Amino acid sequence: MEFPVGLRVLVVDDDVTCLKIMEQMLRRCLYRVTTCSQATVALSLLREKRGCFDVVLSDVHMPDMDGFKLLELVGLEMDLPVIMMSADGRTNLVMRGIRHGACDYLIKPVREEELKNIWQHVVRKKKNENKEHEHSGSLDDNDRHKRGSDDAEYASSVNEGAEGLLKIQKKRRDAKEEDDGELENDDPSTAKKPRVVWSVELHQQFVSAVNQLGIDKAVPKRILELMNVPGLTRENVASHLQKFRLYLKRLSGVAQQQGGMPNTYCGPLEQNGNHSSLGRFDIQALAASGQIPPQTLAALHAELLGRPTGTLSPAMDQRLLQATLKGPAGISVDHGVAFSQPLIRCPSNISKQFPQTTIAAEDVNMALGGWPSNGPGTVGPINTLGGLGAQSGSILMGMLQQQPKQTIQSEPSRSINVQPSCLVVPAQPSSSFQAGKNPASLNQNCSFGRNSAINYSLLSPQSNNISFGTGQVPDGNLKSSTVLNGYSGPGSISPSMSSCSINADNSATRQLQNSPFASSAAGQSPGFSPNVSDTQGSYSTNSGQVLDQGPLRNLGFVGKGSSIPSSVYPHYTKFFIKRSDECFLRIVLAERNF
Amino acid sequence: MLLGLGANQLLADMNRLLSLLFHQGVLDEQFLELQQLQDDSSPNFVYDVVNIYFNESEKLLSNLRGLLVDKEFSDYKKMGKHLNQLMGSSSSIGAKRISNICLAFRAASDQNNRPACLRALEMLENEYCYLNNKLHEFFQIEQQRVLAGGVRYPIQQQQQQPPQQQ
Numbered sequence: 001m002e003f004p005v006g007l008r009v010l011v012v013d014d015d016v017t018c019l020k021i022m023e024q025m026l027r028r029c030l031y032r033v034t035t036c037s038q039a040t041v042a043l044s045l046l047r048e049k050r051g052c053f054d055v056v057l058s059d060v061h062m063p064d065m066d067g068f069k070l071l072e073l074v075g076l077e078m079d080l081p082v083i084m085m086s087a088d089g090r091t092n093l094v095m096r097g098i099r100h101g102a103c104d105y106l107i108k109p110v111r112e113e114e115l116k117n118i119w120q121h122v123v124r125k126k127k128n129e130n131k132e133h134e135h136s137g138s139l140d141d142n143d144r145h146k147r148g149s150d151d152a153e154y155a156s157s158v159n160e161g162a163e164g165l166l167k168i169q170k171k172r173r174d175a176k177e178e179d180d181g182e183l184e185n186d187d188p189s190t191a192k193k194p195r196v197v198w199s200v201e202l203h204q205q206f207v208s209a210v211n212q213l214g215i216d217k218a219v220p221k222r223i224l225e226l227m228n229v230p231g232l233t234r235e236n237v238a239s240h241l242q243k244f245r246l247y248l249k250r251l252s253g254v255a256q257q258q259g260g261m262p263n264t265y266c267g268p269l270e271q272n273g274n275h276s277s278l279g280r281f282d283i284q285a286l287a288a289s290g291q292i293p294p295q296t297l298a299a300l301h302a303e304l305l306g307r308p309t310g311t312l313s314p315a316m317d318q319r320l321l322q323a324t325l326k327g328p329a330g331i332s333v334d335h336g337v338a339f340s341q342p343l344i345r346c347p348s349n350i351s352k353q354f355p356q357t358t359i360a361a362e363d364v365n366m367a368l369g370g371w372p373s374n375g376p377g378t379v380g381p382i383n384t385l386g387g388l389g390a391q392s393g394s395i396l397m398g399m400l401q402q403q404p405k406q407t408i409q410s411e412p413s414r415s416i417n418v419q420p421s422c423l424v425v426p427a428q429p430s431s432s433f434q435a436g437k438n439p440a441s442l443n444q445n446c447s448f449g450r451n452s453a454i455n456y457s458l459l460s461p462q463s464n465n466i467s468f469g470t471g472q473v474p475d476g477n478l479k480s481s482t483v484l485n486g487y488s489g490p491g492s493i494s495p496s497m498s499s500c501s502i503n504a505d506n507s508a509t510r511q512l513q514n515s516p517f518a519s520s521a522a523g524q525s526p527g528f529s530p531n532v533s534d535t536q537g538s539y540s541t542n543s544g545q546v547l548d549q550g551p552l553r554n555l556g557f558v559g560k561g562s563s564i565p566s567s568v569y570p571h572y573t574k575f576f577i578k579r580s581d582e583c584f585l586r587i588v589l590a591e592r593n594f
Numbered sequence: 595m596l597l598g599l600g601a602n603q604l605l606a607d608m609n610r611l612l613s614l615l616f617h618q619g620v621l622d623e624q625f626l627e628l629q630q631l632q633d634d635s636s637p638n639f640v641y642d643v644v645n646i647y648f649n650e651s652e653k654l655l656s657n658l659r660g661l662l663v664d665k666e667f668s669d670y671k672k673m674g675k676h677l678n679q680l681m682g683s684s685s686s687i688g689a690k691r692i693s694n695i696c697l698a699f700r701a702a703s704d705q706n707n708r709p710a711c712l713r714a715l716e717m718l719e720n721e722y723c724y725l726n727n728k729l730h731e732f733f734q735i736e737q738q739r740v741l742a743g744g745v746r747y748p749i750q751q752q753q754q755q756p757p758q759q760q
Contacts, residue, residue: 017650017687021628024636027635088682108682108685108686109627112627
């Protein structure tokens, strides 16, 4: 079969006569034709069978949904070429089609010769997409393989806008309500101007505007006002907003596939849909962009997997933490274990089982990426990305370093990882994570801490640092909420964080104090610099308060993550996540399948 | 042979009828396109499509009438949509005159010119009846022809198949 043959065409027209004729014509072009007389049905068909169509032919006037609306939705969600057709060939209408992104406008009666040629739009679209990817990282549903890199671009560009991020954090309210509503609400007559190139800067402006308004309250008009960019129209903004939202959504889809992290974007309590994966996305993105060397990830996973599990009482999160702290005892030790347990709520045994451990490993990623801040200060997804990256990096490093020590202990499997870890550390430049630039990233960590109440204790029995675990209070405030309060309050980036973080820190501090090893741990890390306290991020804040204590410093380092040499990091191994969200569980389970 | 001649006769009738309709401007070449689309995979394609068309346009016409008869009528936009659909399907089957009237109808509708709309609607209804009758006739002849000679579309192939006699 040569190319145009078998082209999968969806024809949408409420006019059955035309539908029938079109079907026959297209069939004679040797295309594979699907017909649909209702736009809404067509849309759900397109959504269900993603990637099952190459091009959409749609009537303009349809009773259940304006053809332009369909066009726009399809363009945004599926990014398929859409050809409009209508008996009404008046210029303004055709113009509207163009503005909405129609790649062609056929005036009825449609002739067979015109249909023979529609494959060109498929090709053209693909070509343009590739170009777009290079520039702005547009979203492409069809080519999943491309996505990794695209996302990375997207993410990185986003990260660059530190100020935007700050604003986002300040302004963003619950992300819960998110999108759907607005998509539908959007005036069908909303028109897109030809194509605005959404440069990184422009997009940043856009993002910051959105975040000022709050994602749920962001309407094109206000965004436009805030952006104040000459030449930009409401339509441009409207379509970009939709794209942006869909992008966020799509990310979540990706996340689920890859297993991962709950979305930073959404509150932990939210449903899956929202769980989006920005977090995951980040990791992916980072990995894709080369910021995180693949080895690192691999190493991380390997570590987690390889680790023998210490037995911890599953039910007791606190216990776990405390145990970690107290115990020089190797008892606590597996990250995988600790981590996985809370999530799954499984009995302690889980940790021992390898398969689950595996899960845990991925969970780690999730945890890193995933912790959204519930508070008003919720970090923009983008920010999160940065943060995640940083975190993951730091964690990775920590883990890696630990490995050697653990190896000593008795676990052969881990040793494997060691090398990669070394590699990893150098590979991560601070810039790549942009930790310095983005206070947001630090916040991310905070948020992370809060929601998750994640504890990263050192794997090595000796070191009991709870860098991440700050949120968890020895007192038994297992609730993430407590932690959250500490971090989330201002929600804004680093400087503000300090006050918030304090609470968390205190708890952390206590823990640290409790653990005799904490100080020792700090001592152990050769690279450890006292200066760590400087770190901007939530970590830094933490560190500032906690500075006295060695372990906390470590935390600070972690926040910086990339900049610090691997040696600096003390061993963190344990990820303790207490989280009851079912979404999370689901994700975990999904991961398992994965 | 006799039947074959009869088939040819019928075919001539069909062509005469068609050319009349073309000449009157009732149909245009789009109808020929439609005939071209008929093939073995859908041997009754033209007939099916035209049938669908008549059913649909009948509904549309009654909708239009319903709209216009209503004294408080003011929904010209809705009328415009009906008209667009009618225009789309009419032009797609090559019902040229109907789609031309639709065009005028829509212009009247755009101007909220109700009397003109009513006039246009009446013309549409007349055209609809006329076309319906003529095409009905056309298909009847065709059916006879098929029965007589086993020859069917496309017309160009008329001489190729010898009539099948029982």
